[in-house]
């Protein structure tokens with residue numbers, strides 16, 4: 001059904017922009033939170049909310065518009081290796097985002113909230129929490145400051161990994177290389 005291609009392509013591209021565009025702002029939010037640690041908890045919650053309410057739900061609809069494009073353009077999947085590669089990368093990206101990245105950020109929020117509840121002065125957020133968490137440390141329990149630091153590093157690495165996957169997927173979609 002070639003006449004429907006422009007409609008499905010518009011939906012497909014718009015969804016990808018709305019889902020993944022905000023993700024490119026996450027490093028800016030993280031850097032601002034590092035400079036203004038009193039807003040660190042808000043920054044974490046903002047990132048988490050964008051991921052859960054916008055990026056992941058919209059990303060989950062992309063295979064539907066993609067599938068409609070495959071159908072309306074009469075693409076044979078066995079010949080379209082660029083598309084099969086992109087679909088594999090998409091499955092890796094969405095699984096990683098849901099199973100690992102969201103959980104990492106959730107744990108950071110949990111930790112920062114606990115630290116803030118433990119010390120009113122730490123209601124300032126994870127940055128301030130990092131500075132004073134050592135004072136809350138109970139013998140035998142994991143050091144919250146160290147855990148927060150390693151979670152932050154893991155979230156940053158995960159963000160870079162996901163961004164690379166999105167760039168690769170879009171490059172495959174746009175370039176349709178004969179691989």
Ligand code: HEM
Pocket residue numbers: 009012013016020062063065066067069070073075083086087090166169170173174175
């Ligand atoms: C997971 C299943 C997916 C399927 C089956 C699929 C399918 C397709 C197909 C068949 C086209 C070619 C349309 C055309 O140019 O005539 C296309 C284009 C496109 N796709 Fe996907 N797609 C999928 C996922 C994604 C994802 C995850 C993204 C973004 C990260 C994406 C972004 C794009 C973009 C930007 C185009 C337009 C390329 C252009 O016209 O130059 N797609 N998709």
